Amino acid sequence: MYRNAFTMKLKPGFEAEYKKRHDEIWPELEAMLSESGISDYSIYLDEETLTLFAFQKVADQVKEAQIPNNPIVKKWWAYMADIMETNPDNSPVTKPLREVFHLD
Secondary structure, eight states, X not given: OEEEEEEEEBOTTXXXXXXXXXXXXXXXXXXXXXHTTEEXXXXXXXXXXXXXXXXXEESOHHHHHHGGGOHHHHHHHHHHTTTBOBOTTSOBOOXXXXXXXXXX
């Protein structure tokens, strides 16, 4: 298992909508993430910069690599594309972060 952290960017004015959509996360998306080995998944918002900071634990890198090809994920990305910075395939623009310190 490893820890994964990355940033994404929210479009201005969509802070409440982003939270609402995640409060109502689709059960099939939540199940697919869990089945793919994703756990302890949190997303934080820096309200000044609209930067989203995501953290998750990943149990299986092979299953994680398959997530972007899952139809549920592609549907979620399309659903979120109007409120986030996205790539041409609707996936969120992400910036991986390198861990420089950890304390259990």
